Each structure stands twice: as structure tokens, then as C-alpha cells.
Amino acid sequence: MxxxxxxxxxxxxxxxxxxxxxxxxxxxxxxxxxxxxxxxxxxxxxAPNAIDEQGVSVIHIGGLDGRLAADSVSRDVAALRAMPGVKTVAAINEPPLGPDAMFNGFASKPNEEPQVNSSVYLIGKGAEQALGLKLLQGRYFTDEEYAQGELLPNHQSASHVVLVNQSDAKRWWPGQSALGQQIYSDINTWTVIGVVADVIAQDPSFAGVSGKYSSVFFPQRPSAELNNYILRSDPADRDHVLQQAMQTLGKLEPGAVLEGKTFADVRADYFAxxxxxxxxxxxxxxxxxxxxxxxxxxxxxxxxxxxxxxxxxxxxxxxxxxxxxxxxxxxxxxxxxxxxxxxxxxxxxxxxxxxxxxxxxxxxxxxxxxxxxxxxxxxxxxxxxxxxxxxxxxxxxxxxxx
Structure with missing residues (x-):
């Protein structure tokens, strides 16, 4: 041509x-x-998430009296745990992909500038099982390690131990074991006692690409900060368990504002x-x-x-x-x-x-x-x-x- x-x-x-x-x-x-x-x-x-998404439901509870929150949370968790079909229940400050994310910057060396805003999870006793975390190294928290009382300034945990995501462990200590290492924020220090499979950040879009799987877990006794309940059940029983849990909490906390969702709905709402x-x-x-x-x-x-x-x-x-x-x-x-x-x-x-x-x-x-x-x-x-x-x-x- x-x-x-x-x-x-x-x-x-x-x-x-x-x-x-x-x-x-x-x-x-x-x-x-x-x-x-x-x-x-x-x-x-x-995005993959190393928790039992299909079996987990989340109930947010608002309006509790802060002075009585510790007793209320303990009572609520015990009542929910006794329900038929519930495998385990625990309190947490915010679930993955939740609307009220808590972030903080952590570094692997003193006075080092944090590179990523990490999701901060304050978890009550049994939350590891409730979420379905997968322990890769080390151990979970002991009863003595759960912090009691208010948080430190800048919403930092008063505990001295922490669980970290696998991605964070590789980023902070490449080629080394994370166990026994320390992370730093301001003047506070926490010792790593365990590494878990990657749990997605509370708000991965806010944290950016590098912080998508930057999550740290601190042990916390029942307090006003733990205003979400994680219920784990068989996927087939999940909707029924959630409905019954909402009714139970409605009787225990008549003045509280309750919002219950399956984690599948939490994910769907977040990525809508x-x-x-x-x-x-x-x-x-x-x-x-x-x-x-x-x-x-x-x-x-x-x-x-x-x-x-x-x-x-x-x-x-x-x-x-x-x-x-x-x-x-x-x-x-x-x-x-x-x-x-x-x-x-x-x-x-x-x-x-x-x-x-x-x-x-x-x-x-x-x-x-x-x-x-x-x-x-x-x-x-x-x-x-x-x-x-x-x-x-x-x-x-x-x-x-x-």
C-alpha cells in the first residue's frame, strides 16, 4: 500500500x-x-485480611457512662459469651475497616521518625480468638499484661507489650526475629512478644499504600475505650447470633446506642x-x-x-x-x-x-x-x-x- x-x-x-x-x-x-x-x-x-471475616460480627455500643464503663463492658461480654451459638466474644476499640480509626506513628529505634501511621488496636481479653488472629511467632498476652485504667497521652497504651503484623516485623527488622525487639513512640516503649499474620489497617486509604498492613495490638482491660464487641460464631449462625446479641445488649444497656453489623457488611460499607x-x-x-x-x-x-x-x-x-x-x-x-x-x-x-x-x-x-x-x-x-x-x-x- x-x-x-x-x-x-x-x-x-x-x-x-x-x-x-x-x-x-x-x-x-x-x-x-x-x-x-x-x-x-x-x-x-x-484486600486479604487475616481474621475470620465470615464468622465475625461487630456491635458498636455508645452512650455508656465512662465512670461505669469497665463494669458495663465486663458484664456485657459475659452475657454475650453465654449466648447459644457464640464461640467467643471480646471487646476492642475499633474493628478493622471501622469508621473511628486510631492511628499512631511507631519506629524501631529511639528518636527515629515514624514512616507509617499504624492502626492501633486496643484489645480486651480473648480478642485474639474472637478476631481469629493467626499467630506466626511468639505468644499472645498473659492476664498480667493487660493494661488497666486510662491511656497515656496521645492515646497510647499503658501496657509494655505489643503484637505486630508480619509486614511491620519485616519492615522494622528485616532479616531478624521481631520477638524481644522494641517499638518506640514519643517517650514510650513496647516490647514485641508476638507476630501475627497481616490484619488490614482500620482505614487503609488513610494510612496509604505502605501502611495498608501496618497494625499493632495492645492489651487493654475493660474501659471506655473498648466500645466495640467482636462476636465470633459459625458463618451459618452469624446473622441469628447478631440479632440475639443486639436484643441482649438492649436489655442490659437500655440507654446505650447500639449498631450491629456482620464484618462482611463492615467491609462492604467501607469499600462502597x-x-x-x-x-x-x-x-x-x-x-x-x-x-x-x-x-x-x-x-x-x-x-x-x-x-x-x-x-x-x-x-x-x-x-x-x-x-x-x-x-x-x-x-x-x-x-x-x-x-x-x-x-x-x-x-x-x-x-x-x-x-x-x-x-x-x-x-x-x-x-x-x-x-x-x-x-x-x-x-x-x-x-x-x-x-x-x-x-x-x-x-x-x-x-x-x-
């Missing part, structure tokens, strides 16, 4: 050709970044915004691709109408239908290539901007390749209809006058 006549034709119609190139470039840039962000939303929503964003981006992609395809179809149809006599002359001198079809497909491929190359530059620039201002991760190269391939394919499919009409122009068009 001779390229020079195609380039000459595009130069003659350079304004509409430029518009198509810019349209394809914009579509490519938006498509690459939108698909990447949709994939990130899906990945975040499916991400799911909505993903669907919105999918809609943007569909609209953008549709507009781009219609633009290609419209422009090619216009050019076919303008060139009917020229196409007829080519047919009269021996051009086959396949050659006419290849002409328009090649023409579109050149436009698409120019648009895609410009679009890849724009896509990379947009991703850099999002990384700097919205904590978006760097987009892998294969999203760029996928976006380019999609636009090339779209262009060939969009031009096919007008190109077939052009190929069907009979040679007799060469003899017609307007």
Missing part, C-alpha cells in the same frame, strides 16, 4: 484529521488511567465509595470510547461521500474492493497511531499528577500497552463500516458529474 497518497489526503483535510488525533489521544489517556484506577479499586476491595468510583470510571470509559468511535465513523463517512468520484476512478483503472478497503483502514491506522502516541504521553503525565496530588500508585507499563491496543482495535472496527461502503462504490461513479 502506497502511503504518500494517504498522507497527501490527510494533509488536505488536516483540520478534521487533527481533531480525530486529539480525540483518540484524549481517549487513550483517560482509558489507561481509568482502567488502572478501576483495577486498584477492585484490588483494594478484595471505591465501588461507586469504579462504576463511574467504567461509565466514563464507555462514553469516551463511544464518542471516539462515532467521531471516526462520522469523519470517515464524510470522506467517503466527498471521494466517491475519486474512488470510482480508482475502481475504473483496476483497484479492487480489497485495495479500497485497505486504503481507508491504513488511513485510520495512521491517525490512530498518531493519537495513541500522543495519548500515551498524556496518560503518563496524568498518572504523575495523580501520584503527586492524590497518592495514586505508579501505573504499570502494561496498562499503556493495553490502552494503545484497545484504541487501535476501536479505530479499525469503527472505520470498517464506512470503508466497506467505499469499497462498494462502482466504477461507473467515475463517469458521473455533480
Amino acid at each position: 502506497e502511503i504518500r497518497p494517504i498522507l497527501a489526503s490527510l494533509h488536505k483535510h488536516r483540520v478534521p484529521a487533527l481533531l480525530i488525533v486529539l480525540e483518540i489521544a484524549l481517549a487513550c489517556a483517560v482509558l489507561c488511567n481509568a482502567v488502572f484506577m478501576v483495577a486498584q479499586c477492585v484490588i483494594d476491595g478484595r 465509595g471505591s465501588r461507586n468510583l469504579a462504576w463511574m470510571l467504567v461509565l466514563v470509559c464507555v462514553v469516551m470510547l463511544a464518542v471516539t468511535a462515532l467521531g471516526i465513523v462520522g469523519l470517515t463517512s464524510f470522506w467517503v461521500g466527498q471521494r466517491r468520484k475519486q474512488i470510482g476512478i480508482r475502481r475504473a483503472v483496476g483497484a479492487s474492493c480489497r485495495q479500497i478497503l485497505a486504503y481507508f483502514q491504513t488511513e485510520n491506522f495512521l491517525l490512530s497511531t498518531a493519537g495513541v502516541l500522543l495519548g500515551l504521553v498524556l496518560a503518563f503525565a496524568i498518572n504523575i499528577y495523580l501520584m503527586r496530588h492524590y497518592e495514586v500508585s505508579r501505573m504499570p507499563w502494561y496498562y499503556l500497552g493495553g490502552g494503545a491496543a484497545a484504541l487501535w482495535l476501536l479505530g479499525q472496527l469503527a472505520v470498517l463500516g464506512p470503508a466497506l461502503r467505499a469499497a462498494s462504490v462502482p466504477p461507473v461513479e467515475a463517469t458521473r458529474t455533480i
Whole structure:
């Protein structure tokens, strides 16, 4: 296929050709970044979490008298533990993905600047079993290690021991055992007695990518800070157990404000915004691709109408239908290539901007390749209809006058 006549034709119609190139470039840039962000939303929503999500329910209790909270929590936990179908119950300050996250910065060396805001879990006795934590090294807390009374300044635990996530252990002490090591925050120090499989942060979007699995667990006796109850049961009994627990607490704490959810609902609520964003981006992609395809179809149809006599002359001198079809497909491929190359530059620039201002991760190269391939394919499919009409122009068009 001779390229020079195609380039000459595009130069003659350079304004509409430029518009198509810019349209394809914009579509490519938006498509690459939108698909990447949709994939990130899906990945975040499916982030693994080393607790028994299917068997856990959470009840938030508010409105307790702070002076009587210790007695109330102990009484509530004992009553819930006695219910049929309940495997174990414990109090905690906030469950993973809960709305009232508690964060703090910790370091592995004194006076070192913390790199990550870690989720702080204050857990009552038995919370390890209630959550279904998976102990990888060391041990859980003993009865004597549970802190009593108020927290230290900056909401820090008065205990002297801590459980850490596996990811934190590897980040703080690479190639070493975490057991017996210490973490520091302000002037306070805690000794690591155990390492658990990664529990997702209370608010992983706030903590950032590096803090997604940065979680520390401190032992705490019943207090006003432990205003959530974790109930663990068989998944088949979960909904019934939650309903009965709400009724039991309603009788024990008539003045309290109760909110009960299965952990599956807690996760669904937390990632609802991400799911909505993903669907919105999918809609943007569909609209953008549709507009781009219609633009290609419209422009090619216009050019076919303008060139009917020229196409007829080519047919009269021996051009086959396949050659006419290849002409328009090649023409579109050149436009698409120019648009895609410009679009890849724009896509990379947009991703850099999002990384700097919205904590978006760097987009892998294969999203760029996928976006380019999609636009090339779209262009060939969009031009096919007008190109077939052009190929069907009979040679007799060469003899017609307007």
C-alpha cells in the first residue's frame, strides 16, 4: 500500500484529521488511567485480611457512662459469651475497616521518625480468638499484661507489650526475629512478644499504600475505650447470633446506642465509595470510547461521500474492493497511531499528577500497552463500516458529474 497518497489526503483535510488525533489521544489517556484506577479499586476491595471475616460480627455500643464503663463492658461480654451459638466474644476499640480509626506513628529505634501511621488496636481479653488472629511467632498476652485504667497521652497504651503484623516485623527488622525487639513512640516503649499474620489497617486509604498492613495490638482491660464487641460464631449462625446479641445488649444497656453489623457488611460499607468510583470510571470509559468511535465513523463517512468520484476512478483503472478497503483502514491506522502516541504521553503525565496530588500508585507499563491496543482495535472496527461502503462504490461513479 502506497502511503504518500494517504498522507497527501490527510494533509488536505488536516483540520478534521487533527481533531480525530486529539480525540483518540484524549481517549487513550483517560482509558489507561481509568482502567488502572478501576483495577486498584477492585484490588483494594478484595484486600486479604487475616481474621475470620465470615464468622465475625461487630456491635458498636455508645452512650455508656465512662465512670461505669469497665463494669458495663465486663458484664456485657459475659452475657454475650453465654449466648447459644457464640464461640467467643471480646471487646476492642475499633474493628478493622471501622469508621473511628486510631492511628499512631511507631519506629524501631529511639528518636527515629515514624514512616507509617499504624492502626492501633486496643484489645480486651480473648480478642485474639474472637478476631481469629493467626499467630506466626511468639505468644499472645498473659492476664498480667493487660493494661488497666486510662491511656497515656496521645492515646497510647499503658501496657509494655505489643503484637505486630508480619509486614511491620519485616519492615522494622528485616532479616531478624521481631520477638524481644522494641517499638518506640514519643517517650514510650513496647516490647514485641508476638507476630501475627497481616490484619488490614482500620482505614487503609488513610494510612496509604505502605501502611495498608501496618497494625499493632495492645492489651487493654475493660474501659471506655473498648466500645466495640467482636462476636465470633459459625458463618451459618452469624446473622441469628447478631440479632440475639443486639436484643441482649438492649436489655442490659437500655440507654446505650447500639449498631450491629456482620464484618462482611463492615467491609462492604467501607469499600462502597471505591465501588461507586469504579462504576463511574467504567461509565466514563464507555462514553469516551463511544464518542471516539462515532467521531471516526462520522469523519470517515464524510470522506467517503466527498471521494466517491475519486474512488470510482480508482475502481475504473483496476483497484479492487480489497485495495479500497485497505486504503481507508491504513488511513485510520495512521491517525490512530498518531493519537495513541500522543495519548500515551498524556496518560503518563496524568498518572504523575495523580501520584503527586492524590497518592495514586505508579501505573504499570502494561496498562499503556493495553490502552494503545484497545484504541487501535476501536479505530479499525469503527472505520470498517464506512470503508466497506467505499469499497462498494462502482466504477461507473467515475463517469458521473455533480
